Amino acid sequence: DPDVTQTPRNRITKTGKRIMLECSQTKGHDRMYWYRQDPGLGLRLIYYSFDVKDINKGEISDGYSVSRQAQAKFSLSLESAIPNQTALYFCATSDFRGPTDTQYFGPGTRLTVL
Amino acid sequence: AQKVTQAQTEISVVEKEDVTLDCVYETRDTTYYLFWYKQPPSGELVFLIRRNSFDEQNEISGRYSWNFQKSTSSFNFTITASQVVDSAVYFCALNAGGTSYGKLTFGQGTILTVHP
Numbered sequence: 001d002p003d004v005t006q007t008p009r010n011r012i013t014k015t016g017k018r019i020m021l022e023c024s025q026t027k028g029h030d031r032m033y034w035y036r037q038d039p040g041l042g043l044r045l046i047y048y049s050f051d052v053k054d055i056n057k058g059e060i061s062d063g064y065s066v067s068r069q070a071q072a073k074f075s076l077s078l079e080s081a082i083p084n085q086t087a088l089y090f091c092a093t094s095d096f097r098g099p100t101d102t103q104y105f106g107p108g109t110r111l112t113v114l
Numbered sequence: 115a116q117k118v119t120q121a122q123t124e125i126s127v128v129e130k131e132d133v134t135l136d137c138v139y140e141t142r143d144t145t146y147y148l149f150w151y152k153q154p155p156s157g158e159l160v161f162l163i164r165r166n167s168f169d170e171q172n173e174i175s176g177r178y179s180w181n182f183q184k185s186t187s188s189f190n191f192t193i194t195a196s197q198v199v200d201s202a203v204y205f206c207a208l209n210a211g212g213t214s215y216g217k218l219t220f221g222q223g224t225i226l227t228v229h230p
Contacts, residue, residue: 031216040123042205042220043159050216058217090159094216101147101209101216105159 003027004106006091008025013081021109022075023091031096032074033103034058034066037088046089049074050096081113116141117212120221127196128229135191135224137206143167148182148189148209149218153203165189196228 004025013019017076023032029053031038035043036059045058053082055068063085078085088110117140127133139148150162163173165182173180177194191202206221 021191033217040222042118042222043207044220045217048217068217088157090217092159096216100151102164103218104161105151106160110157 004093004104004107006089006106008109009107010110010111012114013112014113015082019078019081019111021089021091021111023074023076023106025072025091025093025106027095027104028071029093029095029104030071031094031103032063032068033092033094034074034076035090035092036060036085036092037108038048039088043090057063078111078113081111083113086111086113116143116146116219118206118219119219120204120206120224122224123222124175124225126227126229128197129198131157131188131228132192132194133228135189135193135204135206137189137221139187139189139208139209140207143210146208149207149209150180150191151207153205153223155202159205162191177180178184179219181187181207193226198228198230201226201228207211209222 005020033048034046037043044060049055049068052068065077088108091106092110094101094103119138146167148165148178152160181190205221205223207218
């Protein structure tokens with residue numbers, strides 16, 4: 001089984017709908033992240049969490065919210081989806097036990113907002 | 115602020131050619147880490163390498179090699195004798211210190227197509 005899972009893998013929704021993307025990990029990492037990927041822009045950080053009680057906004061948090069339900073679970077919500085939130089969304093985890101902080105990514109969720 | 119630039123948007127080569135993907139970064143931190151990730155057509159992101167700012171030794175892993183030069187703020191990636199399976203989007207990323215510690219800044223990505 002993969003270490004980082006994301007559900008759903010694909011989702012089509014309509015403008016104005018609320019949608020939640022879920023991420024689970026079995027790596028035992030403390031840190032979790034949500035990114036979105038748009039063509040030509042690379043990946044941009046939406047939110048990140050260094051532990052269950054520590055949640056921070058990233059570069060592009062407007063229109064998104066998150067919930068860290070447990071060390072292993074980090075959900076991303078779009079309260080009222082809009083078409084420019086159509087993108088590929090990635091969850092990532094990392095284990096800060098020293099000076100390095102390699103992030104490992106889930107398989108991605110392709111979201112289309114009509 | 116951190117910034118990563120991958121000037122090559124797309125590269126097309128024929129199998130067995132060598133290809134170098136460029137990455138230039140900006141940071142004011144003296145401690146930082148540089149990464150390369152591969153995104154094959156299936157979409158997932160695969161970690162390839164991590165380099166810290168204090169280690170300028172070049173690294174080779176099979177057909178892959180990385181050239182880190184602090185003097186030019188570059189961390190270039192070379193694939194020797196490219197293969198069709200190397201076709202992917204490659205991302206360079208920076209994890210710097212200070213308030214940005216732990217957060218990755220990605221370049222725009224380079225689409226590599228290897229033709230048979």
